[in-house]
Amino acid sequence: GLAAVYCGGNLVGFTPIGPVTSGSGPPFRWLTFALYVVWVTGAALVALAFGARQRTRRREALAQQQEERALTTDALARERARMARDLHDVVAHHVSLIAVRAESAPYQYPDLDDDARAVLADVARDAREALGELREALNVLRRTDDDASVARRPQPTAHDVDGLVADARAAGQDVRVVGEWSHVPDAAGYVLFRALQEALTNARRHAPG
Template identity: 55%
Template sequence: MTTATADTPAPTPATVAWLADRWRRLDHPALLTWVVAASLTIAVAAFLAVTPLWLPETVWYRRYSDTYPASHAPDPQRWFGLVATCAGLLGVAAVAVAPRLPWLAWLAATVPFVLLPVYGTALASSWLALASVAVVVATRRPRVAILPWTTAVALVLGWHVGGHDLLFPHGPGGPSSGTSGLLAGLGIAAYTTGAVAFAALLGHVLRTSAARTRDAESVAHDAVATTASVTERARLARELHDVVAHHVSLVAVRAESAPYSVPDLDPRAAATFAHIAEDARTALVELRHVLAVLRRDDDVPLAPLPTADPDALVSTAREAGQEVTVEGTWPRTDAGVGHVLHRAVQEGLSNARRHAPGARVHVRIADGPGVVGFRMTNGAGDATDVRPAHGLTGMSERVEALGGTVSAQVEDGTFVLVVSLPVDEP
C-alpha cells in the first residue's frame, strides 16, 4: 500500500526573503536615476582620463611647436592643460549632480565649451558629459531634460557645420566637411535623441509600476484593516450575545413566571409583568438584528426590518406611565424611512423617560410635500444645553444617512427634538 503526499514548496531562506523584501521596498525610479548617473559619470571620467590634455600639439596653436620648444610655448598653449583639466572635471561633476540638481548640472556641463572661442578647440568629454546630463535627467524629469538635450544637439550640429576641432583620446579631430559632415552630425544627434527618449520611457515605466505597487499596498492595507474591523465586530457580537442576551432573556422568563410564583398577585401587577416580558422579548429580537449586523456572517438568514409602528411605541410608553400626546397622523412611508422614523421616535421617548421622568411629552407630526418627521418636546428640568450621547448620535447617523436632518436643543426650559426625513412624492 502506497500513499501519495502532495509536494510542498521548501520554505524560503530568511536571507533571501529579507533581500526580496528590501528590493520590493526600494524606490526603483530613483535607483534607476542614480545607477545611470553613476555609470555615465564613470564613463565620462574614463574618457577624460585618456584624453591628452598637456601635450602642446594637442592645441589648435600646435603650429607654434615647430618654432618654440614646449617650455617657451605661448601662454594660451601653456595654460591649456590646466584649463582643460578643470573643464573636464566640471563635466564629470555635472553628471554626478544631475539627479539632484538638473539645472545646475546643465549649466556646469555647458561652461566648459568656453574653451572653443579661447583655444579654438573643446573637449569631446565635455560634449559627452552634456549628453549624459540629458540622459540622467530624462529618467526622472523628462521635461527638464529637453534643455540639456537641445544644447547637446545644437553643439554637435554646430561642431560639424562650423568646422571646429574637438580633442579626443587619439588627439585633435575635425569634422567631415560638406554633406557628409552634416549627415554625421545628424547621426550623432539621432543617437543622442534615442538615448534620451529610451531613458525617459524607462523612467516612466518604473514610475508607473511603482505607483501601481503603492496602490496595491494601500488596497491590501485597507483589506487588512477591514478584516480586523470585521473580526472585532464578530468578537463584540459574541460578547453581547453571551452577556446581554442572557440577562435580557432572564428578565423575560422571570417576568412571565411571576404570576405563577405569586398566586395572589394583583391583576395590575400581573399585567405590568406581562408588559415587561413583552418588552424583554422585543429587546431580544432587536438585539439579534444588531448582532447580525455586527457579525456579518454569510450564514445569517436575511429578514425584513422590524415593523415600523410609531403609534405602538406611543401606546407602550403610555402603558408604562409616560404621558404622551400626539398631534397629527403618522404617514405611510417605505420600509427604510419608516424604520428610521420608528427608531427616532423610540429614542426620543427613551430620552424623555431617562432625563425628564414624569414630564409630559408632546409629539407633533410633520407631513408635508417631500418630507416626513416630527417635533417632540418635553420638560428639560435644569438642563440648559444638549450633550449628545450614544442615542442621539446613533439617531443622527441613521437620519443623515437618508439625507435628513436632526436638531436637538433646549428652548426656555423645554427640550426640543426635531427630525426631518425626505420622501419621494407619489
C-alpha cells in the same frame, strides 16, 4: 523621419551655437542620420525606463496601501466580532432573564390578579423584542463586506410608530400625539421611529411621571 529629412537636404537647424546643416547637401548623410537615430532612440529608452520605474513605484505604493487597508479592515472585523460576542454574553443574558422571570411569575405566584398578569406579559414581550433588536445589532456587527448573507429582519417604519406609542402608554407614560402623518418614505419613517423611541426612553429615564 525628421532626421531623414534633415540629413537628405539642405535644411538648416538653429542651435545655440548658430545655424547648422547636416552637410553641404546631397548625397544622404548616413553617418549623421545614424548618430541622430542613436541619440533619439537612447533618449526615448531612458525616458521609457524612467517612466516605467515611476509606474512601478506607484503600483508598489498602491499595493502597500491596499494591503494596509485590508489588514485594518480585518482587525476591525475581528474587533467587531469580539464586541458582538461580549454584548451577547452580557446583555442578552440579563434581558433573557427578565423575560423568563416575567413569564414564570404567574406560575410562581398564582394569586396574581389579571392586571398584574397583563403587566408581566407586557414585560416579557418587551424583553423578547429587545432580544430581537439586540440580535439584529449583533448581526450588523458581525457582517463584513464579503458577508452579505447574514439575514436582517425588516426595519421599523412610520407604520410602527403607533405601536411604539401604545407600548409607552401601556407602561404608564402619558403620551399625547399631536398631528398626523401619511406616506412617509421608509428611510424617513425609520428615523422618525428611532427618534421617538429615544425620546420616550429619555422621558422614562430622566422625567418619570
